[in-house]
Amino acid sequence: MLLRFPEVDRRALYPEVSDGSWRDWRWQQRNVIATLEALEARFPLSEVERLGLRRTRGIFKLGITPYYAALMDPAHDWCPVRRQSIPLPAEAETRPEELSDPLGEDHNRPVPAIVHKYPDRVLFLALDRCSVYCRHCTRRRLTGQETTDLDKQTMAEGVSYIRAHPEVRDVLVSGGDPFLLSTERLGQLLGELRAIPHVELIRIGTRVPVCNPFRVDEALVRALRTAEAFVVTHFNHPKELTAEARDACERLIDGGVPVENQTVLLRRLNSSARIIKELNHRLLRIRVRPYYLHQGDVAEGLDHLRTPVQAGIEILQQLRGHTSGLAVPHLAVDLPDGGGKVTVQPTYLVSQSAKESVFRNYKGEIYRYPEPLEGDCSVPYDEVYRAASETAQASASASAPASAPASAPTRPLLNVITG
Ligand code: SF4
Numbered sequence: 357m358l359l360r361f362p363e364v365d366r367r368a369l370y371p372e373v374s375d376g377s378w379r380d381w382r383w384q385q386r387n388v389i390a391t392l393e394a395l396e397a398r399f400p401l402s403e404v405e406r407l408g409l410r411r412t413r414g415i416f417k418l419g420i421t422p423y424y425a426a427l428m429d430p431a432h433d434w435c436p437v438r439r440q441s442i443p444l445p446a447e448a449e450t451r452p453e454e455l456s457d458p459l460g461e462d463h464n465r466p467v468p469a470i471v472h473k474y475p476d477r478v479l480f481l482a483l484d485r486c487s488v489y490c491r492h493c494t495r496r497r498l499t500g501q502e503t504t505d506l507d508k509q510t511m512a513e514g515v516s517y518i519r520a521h522p523e524v525r526d527v528l529v530s531g532g533d534p535f536l537l538s539t540e541r542l543g544q545l546l547g548e549l550r551a552i553p554h555v556e557l558i559r560i561g562t563r564v565p566v567c568n569p570f571r572v573d574e575a576l577v578r579a580l581r582t583a584e585a586f587v588v589t590h591f592n593h594p595k596e597l598t599a600e601a602r603d604a605c606e607r608l609i610d611g612g613v614p615v616e617n618q619t620v621l622l623r624r625l626n627s628s629a630r631i632i633k634e635l636n637h638r639l640l641r642i643r644v645r646p647y648y649l650h651q652g653d654v655a656e657g658l659d660h661l662r663t664p665v666q667a668g669i670e671i672l673q674q675l676r677g678h679t680s681g682l683a684v685p686h687l688a689v690d691l692p693d694g695g696g697k698v699t700v701q702p703t704y705l706v707s708q709s710a711k712e713s714v715f716r717n718y719k720g721e722i723y724r725y726p727e728p729l730e731g732d733c734s735v736p737y738d739e740v741y742r743a744a745s746e747t748a749q750a751s752a753s754a755s756a757p758a759s760a761p762a763s764a765p766t767r768p769l770l771n772v773i774t775g
Pocket residue numbers: 485486487488489490492493494495496499531532533562563
């Protein structure tokens with residue numbers, strides 16, 4: 357089937373805007389819709405949405421780029437772009453089990469810019485602004501405040517923390533949306549991170565390719581490539597994969613920047629196997645790899661958007677075996693209170709003994725897998741390989757210049773993605 361990536365049609369909402377302004381990412385950010393009145397001037401709201409907008413005033417920001425607003429369906433309340441952008445009254449209600457910091461990040465913040473929860477990786481909070489404000493945002497305690505870019509000193513502290521912690525080999529730069537930093541500032545931060553010898557992997561979490569794809573220009577791609585960074589995007593519905601979004605992702609990929617996608621499972625917006633499958637097929641068509649399907653976090657005001665865990669498992673069951681393995685993401689639950697990420701999947705293992713393991717396949721048929729006679733899985737060559745690789749590493753470090761220039765990457769790209 358030929359997959360179409362239609363251009364966003366802005367004629368109904370923004371007929372007066374020139375092509376040049378429309379495709380200017382700064383114009384898009386300057387014209388973000390941030391109030392009920394501004395939204396209503398462009399878009400026909402339902403009574404419930406008006407109520408939602410009034411009730412959530414002061415709880416969490418409204419923010420929709422004109423580009424993303426033009427994707428909203430005025431004729432249907434359940435349009436997934438509309439529901440991700442305009443609050444419902446339920447968002448103002450907090451249940452006793454809901455948390456303002458559902459992932460327990462704040463008590464793992466040794467310095468303001470760093471969340472250090474896992475042994476070998478950290479989250480670097482580069483700023484607290486976003487291109488849009490998603491109704492399902494679980495980091496709203498940070499992104500919902502008055503916006504301030506993290507100042508130079510806070511950034512420098514974050515970089516120093518990583519420099520002082522040799523166990524950190526993976527840095528996820530997020531926020532907020534790091535793509536809202538100027539290319540120069542982002543490039544400088546990435547350069548400093550890349551110059552730290554023990555940092556192997558740099559990832560950037562961003563929703564910009566979804567909500568303001570014009571931001572992805574050649575200079576940004578060059579800065580990301582120079583830093584050997586991965587980009588992790590956040591497409592939740594195939595409707596968001598427009599020609600503009602496709603072009604943004606392709607600019608990144610063609611420029612040598614690998615792109616992965618994380619989807620949040622949102623009740624009644626994308627909570628069906630058909631939608632997730634189509635989203636992932638479209639992503640793969642443009643060489644973006646579907647990576648995580650996230651179970652909603654237990655965050656304040658988001659009960660109405662969360663799915664039962666079983667719904668995600670059933671979606672996975674309808675994907676596994678029925679489509680390419682690359683189109684089947686990991687279903688991840690980020691445990692409340694900082695318990696960390698776990699992945700779940702349908703159970704295919706029926707029983708296990710020393711003699712055989714019994715499986716059910718994707719069609720529900722039973723198959724027996726005979727176990728080998730020997731069970732020793734230690735790897736005799738491990739020690740040899742480790743010693744040789746440590747020697748090579750030590751001699752490379754000894755001959756490297758004292759501090760590598762930020763614009764001259766010296767390490768190979770590592771194709772490793774972790775939580
Ligand atoms: S882009 Fe990410 S951090 Fe920003 S509002 Fe959306 S979900 Fe939250």
